[in-house]
Amino acid sequence: MTVLLFLIPIALCLGGLGLFAFLWCMRSGQFDDLDGAAQRILFDDAPAPTHDRRPNS
Amino acid sequence: MSNVAAELNETALCRHCGGEVIGMAAYCCGGCEAAHQLIGKSGLAVYYQRRILDAGQRKPRPEDLHQIGDLNAWVRDVDAETAELTLMIDGLHCGACVWLIEQFLLQQPGVVNARVSLTTRRLTLCWETSVCRPEVLTEGVQALGYRLVPLDPSCLVAKDEAEVKALLRCLAVAGFAAGNIMLLSVSVWLGADPWTRDLLHWVSAMIALPAVAYAGRPFFASAWNALKVRRTNMDVPISLAIILAPSLSLHETFTGGQHAYFDSAVTLLFFLLIGRFLDTRARRAARATAEQLLALNAEAATVIEADGTLRDVQPRQLAVGQRVLVVAGGRIPADGKVLSGNSRVDVQVISGESNPIDAELGTAVFAGTLNIEAPLTILVEKVGEATLLADILRLMEAAEARRGRFVRIAEKVARYYSPVVHLTALITFLSWVFIGGMAWQDALLIAIAVLIITCPCALALAVPAVQVVASQRLLKAGVLLKSADALERLRGVDHVLLDKTGTLTVGRPVLTTCSEPARLAKAAAIASHSRHPLAAALRRAAGLVMTLEGVREIPGQGLEWEGPDGIWRLGSTRFTGQRDNGSAAMMLFLVDPQGQATSFEFTDPLRDDAAEIVAALKTIGPVEIWSGDRAPTVEVCADAVGIIDWHAQALPTDKVARLEALRADGRNVLMIGDGINDAPALRAAVVSMAPASGAEIAQNAADLVFQGDHLAPVLVALNTAKTADRLVRQNLAISLTYNLAAVPLAIIGLVTPLIAALAMSSSSIIVVLNALRAGKTRGGRPS
Numbered sequence: 001m002t003v004l005l006f007l008i009p010i011a012l013c014l015g016g017l018g019l020f021a022f023l024w025c026m027r028s029g030q031f032d033d034l035d036g037a038a039q040r041i042l043f044d045d046a047p048a049p050t051h052d053r054r055p056n057s
Numbered sequence: 058m059s060n061v062a063a064e065l066n067e068t069a070l071c072r073h074c075g076g077e078v079i080g081m082a083a084y085c086c087g088g089c090e091a092a093h094q095l096i097g098k099s100g101l102a103v104y105y106q107r108r109i110l111d112a113g114q115r116k117p118r119p120e121d122l123h124q125i126g127d128l129n130a131w132v133r134d135v136d137a138e139t140a141e142l143t144l145m146i147d148g149l150h151c152g153a154c155v156w157l158i159e160q161f162l163l164q165q166p167g168v169v170n171a172r173v174s175l176t177t178r179r180l181t182l183c184w185e186t187s188v189c190r191p192e193v194l195t196e197g198v199q200a201l202g203y204r205l206v207p208l209d210p211s212c213l214v215a216k217d218e219a220e221v222k223a224l225l226r227c228l229a230v231a232g233f234a235a236g237n238i239m240l241l242s243v244s245v246w247l248g249a250d251p252w253t254r255d256l257l258h259w260v261s262a263m264i265a266l267p268a269v270a271y272a273g274r275p276f277f278a279s280a281w282n283a284l285k286v287r288r289t290n291m292d293v294p295i296s297l298a299i300i301l302a303p304s305l306s307l308h309e310t311f312t313g314g315q316h317a318y319f320d321s322a323v324t325l326l327f328f329l330l331i332g333r334f335l336d337t338r339a340r341r342a343a344r345a346t347a348e349q350l351l352a353l354n355a356e357a358a359t360v361i362e363a364d365g366t367l368r369d370v371q372p373r374q375l376a377v378g379q380r381v382l383v384v385a386g387g388r389i390p391a392d393g394k395v396l397s398g399n400s401r402v403d404v405q406v407i408s409g410e411s412n413p414i415d416a417e418l419g420t421a422v423f424a425g426t427l428n429i430e431a432p433l434t435i436l437v438e439k440v441g442e443a444t445l446l447a448d449i450l451r452l453m454e455a456a457e458a459r460r461g462r463f464v465r466i467a468e469k470v471a472r473y474y475s476p477v478v479h480l481t482a483l484i485t486f487l488s489w490v491f492i493g494g495m496a497w498q499d500a501l502l503i504a505i506a507v508l509i510i511t512c513p514c515a516l517a518l519a520v521p522a523v524q525v526v527a528s529q530r531l532l533k534a535g536v537l538l539k540s541a542d543a544l545e546r547l548r549g550v551d552h553v554l555l556d557k558t559g560t561l562t563v564g565r566p567v568l569t570t571c572s573e574p575a576r577l578a579k580a581a582a583i584a585s586h587s588r589h590p591l592a593a594a595l596r597r598a599a600g601l602v603m604t605l606e607g608v609r610e611i612p613g614q615g616l617e618w619e620g621p622d623g624i625w626r627l628g629s630t631r632f633t634g635q636r637d638n639g640s641a642a643m644m645l646f647l648v649d650p651q652g653q654a655t656s657f658e659f660t661d662p663l664r665d666d667a668a669e670i671v672a673a674l675k676t677i678g679p680v681e682i683w684s685g686d687r688a689p690t691v692e693v694c695a696d697a698v699g700i701i702d703w704h705a706q707a708l709p710t711d712k713v714a715r716l717e718a719l720r721a722d723g724r725n726v727l728m729i730g731d732g733i734n735d736a737p738a739l740r741a742a743v744v745s746m747a748p749a750s751g752a753e754i755a756q757n758a759a760d761l762v763f764q765g766d767h768l769a770p771v772l773v774a775l776n777t778a779k780t781a782d783r784l785v786r787q788n789l790a791i792s793l794t795y796n797l798a799a800v801p802l803a804i805i806g807l808v809t810p811l812i813a814a815l816a817m818s819s820s821s822i823i824v825v826l827n828a829l830r831a832g833k834t835r836g837g838r839p840s
Contacts, residue, residue, distance in 0.1 A: 004253065008260055012237060019233040023226060031225075036175035039152025043107070
């Protein structure tokens with residue numbers, strides 16, 4: 001049963017990774033606009049901006 | 058052939074907003090033309106190919122420009138150079154609108170970021186303060202045809218959002234913990250040797266304890282609040298179970314015991330959090346809708362300063378003695394007297410009277426009424442608390458206070474259920490210790506099993522899950538649910554009160570008789586130069602017409618056209634020199650240069666399905682009309698829909714008094730109304746509905762708001778409420794049966810963690826699956 005000593009931490013780490021990813025997505029606002037995200041993917045890349053917005057950054 | 062049709066089709070609609078146009082014109086108005094050119098110039102014309110116009114949304118017509126006024130109060134500074142602003146957008150149709158607005162803004166100099174959310178219909182704008190001003194940016198977006206309203210970040214909705222996010226984080230943590238502990242527990246149940254079992258229990262403890270401490274906070278806080286005021290609610294047994302179970306399991310783990318309840322405690326927490334999350338989200342959606350409706354309808358007042366300059370202010374900032382300019386089509390912001398201008402005012406929302414009243418020098422006008430024909434200058438005489446509108450607001454508050462708080466079914470059940478749970482667990486414990494002579498640790502373990510088994514996890518899921526599914530279904534049928542418990546209140550309705558104007562009727566005039574139909578096209582062509590509701594009705598009746606040059610509008614009277622053969626006039630009896638025949642109907646006359654007159658008669662028609670819906674409503678209880686309009690008009694309408702019990706010239710207080718009398722009789726009254734005068738009654742009724750075309754205050758007061766020209770959504774809402782109620786009751790029955798079946802087992806000490814986990818999960822899953830049936834439509838749905 002010593003195999004458990006490896007398997008349990010591995011399982012927990014993988015689960016924890018998922019949890020962390022979910023919390024990170026939420027924090028970065030990826031769940032804020034699910035309808036919009038579904039539509040955005042249909043559009044081509046934006047036309048280049050007609051002016052230089054932030055010269056030094 | 059099809060090409061010609063396509064061509065015709067293309068030229069018959071405005072190229073920008075897709076609305077009707079006069080003749081073969083490319084645009085319906087100058088605003089649309091400018092917007093089309095602006096989009097073309099910005100290189101974003103592909104928008105027109107991408108968009109899918111949504112008929113339920115406002116057309117993207119920039120003509121009815123909405124004044125935002127000063128934005129400084131809403132701007133947040135990000136750093137020294139950039140600032141941020143959040144606005145609500147009205148008129149978003151699809152992803153193409155999102156794309157258009159974002160691309161357009163990003164092209165403007167100084168804009169750092171612009172992000173539109175299609176879900177919340179909000180625009181977040183970030184710009185460099187040294188390069189541009191926010192007003193310039195918002196005006197640009199408005200010129201494209203969208204309406205913008207700055208959003209107050211401190212409003213209730215923002216707080217709700219934070220709450221939902223916190224719940225979601227708890228949910229994620231509880232889900233992670235429940236999944237992992239369940240995996241470990243399955244190994245225990247399958248029969249592990251003592252050494253492995255202890256190891257697995259220890260690992261479970263290390264996951265469960267922090268998870269419960271973190272994810273249990275919403276329940277602990279609520280239970281603590283209840284206990285502080287010496288009351289108990291459903292969260293008290295829940296908190297007890299999710300604190301005691303892990304604590305005792307920890308004790309078992311230390312002593313190498315056989316059973317640990319970590320899995321049950323965490324799974325219970327997970328399911329309860331799902332219910333809590335759904336419930337909070339439904340409430341937030343209801344509240345956000347209400348706030349959005351209000352904010353979009355709020356209009357700025359234009360003050361004329363002493364030096365003649367114009368300034369936009371919020372209506373509540375007005376002071377007595379100020380002069381206010383009200384444009385044609387604008388709402389009057391305060392009670393006052395007309396100083397100059399000659400127009401007509403639509404007072405429908407205040408009194409229910411369907412004919413507009415004449416407004417000239419000295420006429421008293423009231424806040425909330427609509428100026429129809431020509432600009433008016435008004436001297437403000439009363440503001441804020443002193444206005445007629447404020448009186449109505451006070452009446453509303455009083456009615457609300459007397460209505461009493463509605464007790465939701467889940468609360469009712471919880472009220473009786475929670476003491477029973479506590480008592481059962483306590484009696485079990487005491488019996489085992491004193492009668493059974495058991496060690497207190499073992500007895501406590503059994504008592505905790507009773508708590509877990511009786512814990513209302515399916516109960517907590519039963520109501521919110523049905524609520525979410527049902528409100529989705531209503532949204533599809535064009536009904537917005539504004540208060541979260543409206544569905545439950547709607548179920549018990551056994552009496553209906555209706556307003557007439559704008560509720561049973563469409564609320565806008567339609568041409569009924571025309572003495573000489575051949576003249577209709579001519580009249581409509583002249584009328585196309587006016588925004589008066591009767592002129593608009595003529596235009597609608599005539600279909601597409603050619604526009605005429607040289608038409609003059611004489612404010613408050615009519616229109617004049619200088620044709621090749623002389624002067625044509627279209628307008629009121631007085632303006633066209635006709636004899637007043639005393640008819641109550643709304644009339645217009647067209648007089649040709651020879652003096653020959655054609656009359657046009659208008660009425661406010663019933664909604665298409667009014668009679669049908671009233672007949673359906675009669676099957677659930679008595680139906681009455683209470684209108685502020687004059688008796689003859691109400692009678693005609695009541696006869697047409699088949700209502701015997703009608704009351705005309707009713708004041709807001711009359712309606713409220715009637716509702717209170719009915720309540721005293723124990724009736725559950727549904728009130729449907731659209732005007733400011735209906736608002737107190739809408740609050741006084743057990744449950745209320747308002748059409749989306751109604752006054753903002755009525756929509757605010759009502760529990761549900763329905764869209765479109767039909768009354769059918771009323772029936773859909775009633776049917777949905779019935780279905781939802783049946784499902785909630787079924788769900789409660791299912792979860793209680795489960796609990797009751799398992800309680801005896803728990804009391805005699807036979808419940809192992811395996812049985813507890815199975816009973817809980819399966820009842821929760823059955824309850825959720827049952828709730829999904831609320832989404833199925835059965836009859837009463839508009840085509």
